[in-house]
Amino acid sequence: MKRYADPQAVEHQLRKIQQEISPNEARTNLFNLVVYVSDQDDRLLMEALNYLHGKRPARVIVIRKNHGGVTHTDVTARCVPDENDKVLCIQEIVIFSGDDKAGEVPETWAPLLIREIPVFVWWLDNLDQAQVPQLFDDVADRCFIDTAFCDHPQEFLKDLSRRSCELKTPLSDFSWVRIGPLLKLAANFFNTQEMRPHLHNLAGITLQGGLPSEALLFFQWFRVKMNWQGKTELSSTEWHYTQDEKPIVLKHLNPKALNRGFTLTFETQDGQKLELKDSGEGYAKAIGPALNYSSIFKMPTTGEALLQEIDKNSSDRLFLEALENL
Amino acid sequence: MFTNPLLDGLQFAKEPVPFIITIFGATGDLTRRKLIPALFSLFLKGNISQFKIVGFARRTWTGDNFREEAHQMIAGGSFASVPEAQKKAFLEKLDYVSSTFDDPEGYKRLAQLVKGWEGRLFYLSTPPDEYEDIIKNLGAQNLNQSVPGYSRIIVEKPFGRDLASAKELNEILASVFDENQIYRIDHYLGKETVQNILVLRFGNGIFEPLWNNRYIDHIQITVAESLGVGTRGNYYEKSGAIRDMVQNHIFQLMTLLTMEPPNDLSPDTIRTEKVKVLKSLRPITFKDVKTYTVRGQYGPGIVQGQSVKGYLEEDGVNPNSRTETFVALKIFLDTWRWEGVPIFIRTGKSLGRRVSEVAVSFKEPPLHIFNNRGSDTKNNTLVIHIQPEEGVTFNINAKIPGYTTQVRPVSMDFAYGNAFGESTPEAYERLLLDALVGDSTLYTRRDEIETSWAFITRILQGWAEDPAPLPQYRAGSSGPEEAKALLSSVNQKWRKL
Numbered sequence: 001m002k003r004y005a006d007p008q009a010v011e012h013q014l015r016k017i018q019q020e021i022s023p024n025e026a027r028t029n030l031f032n033l034v035v036y037v038s039d040q041d042d043r044l045l046m047e048a049l050n051y052l053h054g055k056r057p058a059r060v061i062v063i064r065k066n067h068g069g070v071t072h073t074d075v076t077a078r079c080v081p082d083e084n085d086k087v088l089c090i091q092e093i094v095i096f097s098g099d100d101k102a103g104e105v106p107e108t109w110a111p112l113l114i115r116e117i118p119v120f121v122w123w124l125d126n127l128d129q130a131q132v133p134q135l136f137d138d139v140a141d142r143c144f145i146d147t148a149f150c151d152h153p154q155e156f157l158k159d160l161s162r163r164s165c166e167l168k169t170p171l172s173d174f175s176w177v178r179i180g181p182l183l184k185l186a187a188n189f190f191n192t193q194e195m196r197p198h199l200h201n202l203a204g205i206t207l208q209g210g211l212p213s214e215a216l217l218f219f220q221w222f223r224v225k226m227n228w229q230g231k232t233e234l235s236s237t238e239w240h241y242t243q244d245e246k247p248i249v250l251k252h253l254n255p256k257a258l259n260r261g262f263t264l265t266f267e268t269q270d271g272q273k274l275e276l277k278d279s280g281e282g283y284a285k286a287i288g289p290a291l292n293y294s295s296i297f298k299m300p301t302t303g304e305a306l307l308q309e310i311d312k313n314s315s316d317r318l319f320l321e322a323l324e325n326l
Numbered sequence: 327m328f329t330n331p332l333l334d335g336l337q338f339a340k341e342p343v344p345f346i347i348t349i350f351g352a353t354g355d356l357t358r359r360k361l362i363p364a365l366f367s368l369f370l371k372g373n374i375s376q377f378k379i380v381g382f383a384r385r386t387w388t389g390d391n392f393r394e395e396a397h398q399m400i401a402g403g404s405f406a407s408v409p410e411a412q413k414k415a416f417l418e419k420l421d422y423v424s425s426t427f428d429d430p431e432g433y434k435r436l437a438q439l440v441k442g443w444e445g446r447l448f449y450l451s452t453p454p455d456e457y458e459d460i461i462k463n464l465g466a467q468n469l470n471q472s473v474p475g476y477s478r479i480i481v482e483k484p485f486g487r488d489l490a491s492a493k494e495l496n497e498i499l500a501s502v503f504d505e506n507q508i509y510r511i512d513h514y515l516g517k518e519t520v521q522n523i524l525v526l527r528f529g530n531g532i533f534e535p536l537w538n539n540r541y542i543d544h545i546q547i548t549v550a551e552s553l554g555v556g557t558r559g560n561y562y563e564k565s566g567a568i569r570d571m572v573q574n575h576i577f578q579l580m581t582l583l584t585m586e587p588p589n590d591l592s593p594d595t596i597r598t599e600k601v602k603v604l605k606s607l608r609p610i611t612f613k614d615v616k617t618y619t620v621r622g623q624y625g626p627g628i629v630q631g632q633s634v635k636g637y638l639e640e641d642g643v644n645p646n647s648r649t650e651t652f653v654a655l656k657i658f659l660d661t662w663r664w665e666g667v668p669i670f671i672r673t674g675k676s677l678g679r680r681v682s683e684v685a686v687s688f689k690e691p692p693l694h695i696f697n698n699r700g701s702d703t704k705n706n707t708l709v710i711h712i713q714p715e716e717g718v719t720f721n722i723n724a725k726i727p728g729y730t731t732q733v734r735p736v737s738m739d740f741a742y743g744n745a746f747g748e749s750t751p752e753a754y755e756r757l758l759l760d761a762l763v764g765d766s767t768l769y770t771r772r773d774e775i776e777t778s779w780a781f782i783t784r785i786l787q788g789w790a791e792d793p794a795p796l797p798q799y800r801a802g803s804s805g806p807e808e809a810k811a812l813l814s815s816v817n818q819k820w821r822k823l
Contacts (some may be wrong), residue, residue, distance in 0.1 A: 181372065183332070183336060184336055184341075184372065186332060187330065187332035187333045187336055188341065188375060188376075190330055190332060191330050191333065191341075191343075192343075192344060192376070192444075193328075193444075196328035196329070196330055197328050199328065199330065199332070200328055222332070225331045225332050225334060226331060226332075227331075279411070281409060281411035281412065282409055282411060282412045283411070283412060283415050293375070293376065294375065294415055295372060295375035295376075296369060296370055296371070296372040296375065296412065296415075297372070298372070317335055318335045318336070321335075
């Protein structure tokens with residue numbers, strides 16, 4: 001019989017490491033975070049954990065997929081003292097999942113979870129074939145994905161939309177979290193009394209920049225909120241809807257990460273163009289005749305997105321709405 | 327009228343409409359330390375985007391001067407690493423009116439700047455004796471009119487120095503603004519832990535059944551400061567500990583702690599419940615003042631390892647002053663819930679440690695089955711820490727491991743800021759944002775102010791008639807010895823500072 005991870009040995013090792021790093025009292029862990037990651041996405045994981053460090057004490061179990069060889073476990077901890085000399089630690093248990101893929105099944109890591117605190121599973125890997133979140137229904141309180149990791153985000157989201165009423169584990173999509181500031185920017189832009197009539201008279205929106213999953217979710221949110229009619233076609237960068245029988249065209253051009261800049265152009269039925277552009281200096285500005293609007297615009301980093309989701313209890317209602325009728 | 331369906335469900339329920347905020351007394355310390363940094367922080371977090379800030383003060387500055395000064399206010403600390411472009415975008419929204427507070431011309435210029443903005447907020451950050459001129463001039467220029475949009479006014483404490491002056495100030499305000507336009511600020515209510523009292527009480531089912539005189543023995547509220555009056559001697563001479571801390575901050579804590587569960591979180595529901603508590607305060611009559619209150623004044627001593635002056639030697643203090651720098655009260659609420667539960671309040675300057683906390687002490691078990699075995703059981707105490715570290719501690723009794731049944735107190739500790747590991751927002755950020763969106767829950771209503779002053783004014787009158795010398799305490803101690811007697815009447819002690 002093989003033993004991939006010995007819970008008692010892991011606990012003993014963690015206590016010892018923590019004691020060595022900091023003999024002072026440690027803050028209580030607030031949650032478990034289980035991360036499925038391939039080596040190529042390691043940078044994102046490190047970035048996120050570095051951000052979390054010192055903000056939330058937690059137990060993190062990292063499943064390194066496709067590592068090859070024999071499945072084995074490693075234990076480490078990083079701690080930082082707070083102003084009262086108590087320490088906030090991230091306890092890290094890394095399971096290197098070998099050729100037998102034994103590390104990937106929940107049965108291997110579930111005994112290592114701390115009971116009575118929430119369990120978040122973060123799938124930081126390609127999603128196209130992943131059984132997410134149903135694989136974790138028995139152990140996870142929430143599941144985090146990023147549809148930017150899909151080769152075909154529209155298909156994945158459409159499938160998710162179809163299954164949404166069956167999902168037992170609430171799901172969060174980091175693509176959705178990243179576009180949060182864009183949603184707020186657009187909603188605010190149209191919030192003044194002078195701008196509101198334009199919102200109800202749009203003929204098209206063009207988003208230059210942003211990843212395909214981000215653009216799709218942004219347009220879906222806009223469509224649902226404005227109650228535009230029509231079917232969302234798969235595998236396209238252009239979508240056609242109608243409002244009161246007037247056509248509306250949504251286009252996604254120049255796909256690239258949203259934090260590398262974007263331009264959002266709204267065209268009204270009478271041909272007026274209203275443009276919102278990322279200044280590249282931390283705020284977005286409106287460009288166009290008689291437009292005087294600027295607002296702080298900051299995309300959340302992966303760490304910020306993770307922290308934001310960890311502090312929530314459920315899926316974002318707007319995200320679920322955006323998936324409707326996809 | 328066109329709607330904006332895009333706003334639905336987005337997590338910025340507190341996004342204000344485009345607004346202009348005028349800060350009266352913009353060259354003062356509050357603007358420098360709190361208001362401009364708070365507004366900048368809200369801007370950086372994306373909570374406010376379409377706005378203008380107008381400084382209004384006597385100093386003959388221009389808009390450029392104000393912007394330069396404001397640039398200094400957001401230069402250091404947590405803002406040091408903010409890109410200059412973002413600071414520039416914020417500073418572009420600043421303007422300045424140089425005028426005395428009684429000159430109608432200044433207000434005419436202000437009216438021009440304010441024109442066209444949907445929201446108009448006026449912040450009185452001046453000494454209270456300027457309030458009347460400012461309020462009346464705002465009215466004269468119709469800047470109190472809420473159509474279109476809104477017009478609101480924020481008033482800094484002190485709201486009077488007794489019941490009569492509080493009523494007078496309220497009358498002046500009411501002659502120009504409606505009550506729903508008036509926001510009386512008490513920055514204590516902007517603190518996370520103070521707001522957390524509501525969540526702790528009404529978001530957790532476990533406490534409410536125990537939150538009454540059947541299970542609670544007594545409550546201690548402590549707001550202790552290690553600093554003396556410093557350079558604020560002049561101000562403090564007119565105020566004293568009871569006006570400076572009890573009438574406002576501590577009564578706010580006490581009302582949140584003892585109020586009945588509100589039906590909802592709307593501002594008036596919560597404030598109505600708070601007023602009910604204040605109205606139920608058993609009056610401390612003239613003859614009871616010595617039984618239920620203790621005053622004190624700090625003498626020279628050692629605070630945090632450093633020798634410090636006594637109050638009478640501080641700058642701006644009358645050498646014969648009878649202003650109290652310490653006060654302790656024993657109060658009762660005449661309600662079904664709290665009948666017979668004493669609430670002990672103490673606050674003071676130059677005490678041994680800076681501590682703000684509320685300690686709810688529960689009754690002992692009806693039968694002490696462990697105490698005859700050499701055990702040291704203590705009352706269960708729920709302590710809500712406000713300063714310096716925000717958090718909650720619950721003290722319970724537990725068995726010491728071993729063959730005997732020996733029991734000792736242990737604590738379950740939740741450090742609010744540090745469990746979450748990040749700094750909580752400045753109180754002024756939250757409060758300014760609330761005023762901008764019209765949420766007055768954390769602001770004080772007229773009847774709250776007047777009811778609390780009615781209670782405090784009786785005590786002040788009792789003290790005024792008492793010729794006995796003020797008890798003294800050493801700076802760095804826990805306060806005057808006389809304060810201990812308040813608790814010994816219920817066989818308890820003050821919690822250690």
